Amino acid sequence: MDFSPTGIPPRRNHSTVAQPTAEALPGGWRSARGEPSLADMFGSIRVARTGSFWRKLAAFLGPGYLVAVGYMDPGNWATSLAGGSKFGYALLAVALISNIMAIILQALCARLGVGSGRDLAQACRDAYPKWVSWPLWLLAEIAISATDLAEIIGTAIGLNLLFGIPLEIGVLITALDVFLILALQVLGFRWIEAFVVALLGVIAACFATQIAMADPDWGAVIRGFAPTTEIVANRDMLYLALGILGATVMPHNLYLHSGLVQTRGYGHSEGEKREAIKFATIDSTIALCLALLINASILILAASTFHASGNTDVAELDKAHALLSPMLGSAIAPTLFGIALLCCGLNSTVTATLSGQIVMEGFINIKVAPWLRRLITRAIAIVPAALVTIWYGERGTAQLLILSQVILSLQLPFAIVPLVMFTASKAKMGTFIAPRWLTAAAGLTAAIVIALNAKLVVDFITG
Template sequence: MSTTASSLGRSLAESHRSVAVPSGGSWWKRFLAFAGPGYLVAVGYMDPGNWATDIAGGSAFGYTLLSVVLLSNIMAIVLQALSARLGIAAGMDLAQACRASYSRPVTLALWALCEVAIIACDLAEVLGTAIALKLLFNLPLVWGVALTALDVFLILALQRFGFRKLEAFIIALLVIIAGCFLFELALARPAWGTVAAGLVPSPSIVTDPAKLYLAIGILGATVMPHNLYLHSSLVQTRAYRVEDKADAVKLATLDGTVALVLAFFINAAILILAAATFHAAGRTDVADIDQAHQLLSPMLGAGAASAVFAIALLASGQNSTVTGTLAGQIVMEGFLDLKLPSWIRRLVTRLLAVVPAVIVVGASGDRGATQLLVLSQVILSLQLPFAVVPLVRFTSDKGLMGRFASPVWLKVLAWIIAAVIIGLNVKLLLGMI
């Protein structure tokens, strides 16, 4: 790779190395200085698209697909650790690394595929936020979808206060989401022995087309391609010394791992709630977020259950909006070296999601919205190999990574994960054909 990191420019320039990291002092101070990027990444692993796939999976198949949530999260932890390693060791984000390594046509193709993934993710955020507004304020779904175009200004307002304040906002919303689901699970009282059994993979997941479709949707909703670009940039907001790179890699990996464990518990809680409330009562047909909201209060015997569910959904949609904005900026600047005002870039992406959402909601109503949510997650899964393969390749390259190149065990594990993702997608496509 002949192009150097310095010649590519700074990733996320306005926040690059803006967060001070003490070179000495206690380990806890250094860890807390590094804590933050992992939580921004974790937001993408619990966005409204996850809700649709987890609710549908828990309602239809009980705890069976819980093992898919677990395995997807383990894959995510490994891949996000590689992403952080690339950003710190090579000093460039994944999009910049692709631009430096591949020909212009290949770079443009990868950029286009990543933009499709971001639009699919944005579609989930649009629909999730609109559904939450409808549940809380009885706002018609079409109007809610149109209103989400305005949240383009949320990220601009937050960035004015500095990157640490942005991270604090994200973490506060995550705490709200986690608290809401702890409340819901306390009401649902799932059978924890059966829950534990669901963590063991079942062969029927691969042999049953309906389970496979939802499993790949869960995979796409969990291991999100644009998060790999995002994490490799966000770790560069930390102002660590060059001689502290090894420490930075360890702290960034720990930050991401802790955050993704939290994401696993929230995703698992959504599926467990659907299984314990709907599947256990014989309601295997619950696939709509709206339908789940209507049934929670009467089935759990608590009037607040539905409102708490809607509040968590709204927090999830807004969280995902913030990180989606950052990912879009990183991808466009990294692949194309094209710098647009962030509000223009965000508005274009949001409108590309709003237009199909308005069409589908207007034509088929709420059920069409949920089906579109699940489809958006399957699209994300199909785009995933085009981000995973370059990431694994770059982090295995000693010429680029130096002493931080992946050791043999990590390289083998990463390629196995890539092969599993590609294999599942091929099987899905063949089944659809």
């Protein structure tokens, strides 16, 4: 973390960081670049012009971990628990493939943000007419609302498991986390990153302890990372696989990362931007590998604890919490589960707020105070969450969590396709155009996502 000796984040040096400009790349874009993404934090973190590889990398470490939070939110827990308890280790292959897809797509996001000076939302607004960009904005808002819905339910369940707070009250309490975000933003962006990384450390420690207690069949774990045709042939398995995909490769993360990379003051020259792309890609790759470990741990815990004992219908977070103690023979296991869940919910709060700001400002060029933006998205998500928890109870919240992740999966093509097209365009990216191999890998990723979504829709229609 880039703190000064006093522990206070360094203030912007307007003579050394990249500044908002009205410049545009030659051709390609419909309008010149205006105010940058997250303008109040743009270029606020200094990057050393000289020094070792590790010193430079340290300046870029951070955005990747905020992106990684989206890959392990409470909605991911529900799909991983359901998949592990019902199908054992078989869906580990989906978690691995999804993570590889995520690494490829986030690399393109870093390239777009640094190379074009635009986040994905701004790029869509600049490249497409309103009749295209506005529907894309609405779809992005739906994806963020689905993410927020999962976060609200997960945080409420975490509060219930740890402190006995009723779910209905917990759902309402989650609206207050807007003040946490505002406090962190006042301190500086590095403090936001420090908060996220600290909670990720707690989550990792909790799951490492639970996995050690569960003592899984490591041979079966390794075999689970090999994909099988049953994943596509079995409708129930495909539904959960798409839920895992939607919970791993999340649409709002593509908008988020392309904006967060611009918080670094990397300079204007081609060499400085190429170096920034390299280090930003390393940052996101490292963070996503950590996300894979945590996601796999959730599924492994469910497979080794629930599936192995015949409990094949565990999707509710509170049910998993209740079963952990008798099955693992330890009273601390459910407490660790609850702590990790609450940490995931709090972390998701940060990323949902920032991605919401990027999407709204980028697509429709409207400025809304962060606290108001947060309350708007919270209100949209709280209403269905509150109704479901009151009407259906815990089981209804579990089904809603999984459904929210499938909705995210269905939204993915509308974010992936523009991202691949922009970064593959010489006119839009200039010398920062993505290598052909990276474009091909991203194109294959888009094709797989679209094909799986089409099959899910056909299966749903045909019953």
